[in-house]
Amino acid sequence: GAGVSQSPRYKVAKRGQDVALRCDPISGHVSLFWYQQALGQGPEFLTYFQNEAQLDKSGLPSDRFFAERPEGSVSTLKIQRTQQEDSAVYLCASSPYTKPLYGYTFGSGTRLTVV
């Protein structure tokens, strides 16, 4: 596709449920990022992949959060035992550069609501 695709667009999870959020970056893009955006706030960095290597996961809030990109293209963000504070929009972004000098291309996000 022409852009970064994320699915599902909306996800409602019961507290304690595990969820998996998918990101299809632009084809050939080397760098992939996950950001979390809480209501009324700016996006906050979660993790960064260069191809299949997870080079930075310093932003993951707890060990309940796990991300992977096994073949260097599609990425999945998994949240185990979801809590109410996990409710947010999860944004994926990609870039063709290993050291992006320009803005990344963001997807439309997955809005996660934990009830």
Place this chain on the structure above:
Amino acid sequence: DQQVKQNSPSLSVQEGRISILNCDYTNSMFDYFLWYKKYPAEGPTFLISISSIKDKNEDGRFTVFLNKSAKHLSLHIVPSQPGDSAVYFCAARPGAGNMLTFGGGTRLMVKP
């Protein structure tokens, strides 16, 4: 500790006038700054950027100014159009890293 701050949550401007959005940062390691625009239910869209070696970058109606000594940048939109109504985020990146740190956003409303 917010390293990038946008102190105005909202701004209302008349069509045709100038819109000025401000952003302050605290981390002196930041050397690249970007502005993103976000419409509801969409992801942020890259608008314009500036390197710390410059103090101004212009692209059409959009100009970004950087004052390194004050750790302040601003986005000027001239003339403002109703289609510019959106939330604007400033973001910063250190030279050695790939991670962007975002401000909290400013909602711009351009009235016809």
